[in-house]
Amino acid sequence: xxxxxxxxxxxxxxxxxxxxxxxxxxxxxxxxxxxxxxxxxxxxxxxxxxxxxxxxxxxxxxxxxxxxxxxxxxxxxxxxxxxxxxxxxx
Amino acid sequence: xxxxxxxxxxxxxxxxxxxxxxxxxxxxxxxxxxxxxxxxxxxxxxxxxxxxxxxxxxxxxxxxxxxxxxxxxxxxxxxxxxxxxxxxxxxxxxxxxxxxxxxxxxxxxxxxxxxxxxxxxxxxxxxxxxxxxxxxxxxxxxxxxxxxxxxxxxxxxxxxxxxxxxxxxxxxxxxxxxxxxxxxxxxxxxxxxxxxxxxxxxxxxxxxxxxxxxxxxxxxxxxxxxxxxxxxxxxxxxxxxxxxxxxxxxxxx
Numbered sequence: 121x122x123x124x125x126x127x128x129x130x131x132x133x134x135x136x137x138x139x140x141x142x143x144x145x146x147x148x149x150x151x152x153x154x155x156x157x158x159x160x161x162x163x164x165x166x167x168x169x170x171x172x173x174x175x176x177x178x179x180x181x182x183x184x185x186x187x188x189x190x191x192x193x194x195x196x197x198x199x200x201x202x203x204x205x206x207x208x209x210x
Numbered sequence: 211x212x213x214x215x216x217x218x219x220x221x222x223x224x225x226x227x228x229x230x231x232x233x234x235x236x237x238x239x240x241x242x243x244x245x246x247x248x249x250x251x252x253x254x255x256x257x258x259x260x261x262x263x264x265x266x267x268x269x270x271x272x273x274x275x276x277x278x279x280x281x282x283x284x285x286x287x288x289x290x291x292x293x294x295x296x297x298x299x300x301x302x303x304x305x306x307x308x309x310x311x312x313x314x315x316x317x318x319x320x321x322x323x324x325x326x327x328x329x330x331x332x333x334x335x336x337x338x339x340x341x342x343x344x345x346x347x348x349x350x351x352x353x354x355x356x357x358x359x360x361x362x363x364x365x366x367x368x369x370x371x372x373x374x375x376x377x378x379x380x381x382x383x384x385x386x387x388x389x390x391x392x393x394x395x396x397x398x399x400x401x402x403x404x405x406x407x408x409x410x411x412x413x414x415x416x417x418x419x420x421x422x423x424x425x426x427x428x429x430x431x432x433x434x435x436x437x438x439x440x441x442x443x444x445x446x447x448x449x450x451x452x453x454x455x456x457x458x459x460x461x462x463x
Contacts, residue, residue, distance in 0.1 A: 210368070
């Protein structure tokens with residue numbers, strides 16, 4: 121199953137885990153499976169239409185999904201996905 | 211221009227000798243640093259680390275914009291202050307520390323946070339902008355200035371034990387608004403982010419190295435890459451970031 125890295129800000133809502141392995145044939149499916157597993161992540165991750173919020177970038181094997189097929193980007197079991205919200209701490 | 215040892219004092223040659231010995235650095239890079247001006251938004255954990263490394267490396271001029279006075283919670287991460295500075299205007303303490311670190315550096319301070327009203331004064335004739343502000347609004351102001359002036363910007367940010375650094379080359383790679391077109395709705399206060407010293411220090415040190423590379427031509431800059439780390443999990447990734455052709459800030463370049 122694809123391996124998903126969760127940012128520190130979401131971990132309290134995901135059982136404290138920094139990575140999870142979940143099924144998902146696309147990025148969108150993986151995100152919704154994450155929410156199904158950890159419902160409290162939903163408000164941090166998805167907008168009202170069920171899409172990844174705009175301040176969050178998603179990378180598949182270090183590539184921004186905007187350069188791939190967006191949330192429709194296909195995944196394989198070996199893929200590593202990172203969810204990174206914008207941050208501004210200084 | 212041919213740079214000779216006589217262009218530097220004996221003391222300067224010795225204090226910079228370790229970096230002058232770096233393959234590809236030499237006296238020419240040292241001269242370029244000395245003739246460069248960097249404008250930094252805030253002198254805190256990230257910005258202060260950028261400033262202190264640039265001062266140690268022999269930058270010519272620094273401008274630092276930072277408002278307010280120093281409070282105890284700054285002490286866990288800001289390299290330009292000590293206990294004795296609590297209650298002082300931030301920029302006064304920053305200038306004093308930098309003068310002790312390297313009195314050859316010309317430091318100009320602006321006792322305000324960056325805004326649309328003062329950005330022209332803060333940036334002035336800077337060869338490079340360094341962005342270490344804790345609010346997106348300030349970061350976007352610096353980003354717009356970098357794009358408008360066509361000068362590079364090094365952007366470093368952190369949250370908790372995570373951090374990133376990227377180098378913005380207007381017209382060649384993504385600007386900050388391409389990477390993050392929208393800020394998180396919850397990020398409305400400087401107290402939003404938890405921090406422990408090594409996080410912002412790593413971000414600032416990496417950003418300072420990026421500035422040195424861009425100003426001297428040494429090494430390879432992080433253009434179109436966002437170098438991300440998480441110190442909790444030892445995650446470290448050079449993520450690819452890309453231009454947004456419809457970006458309202460740099461899409462016209």
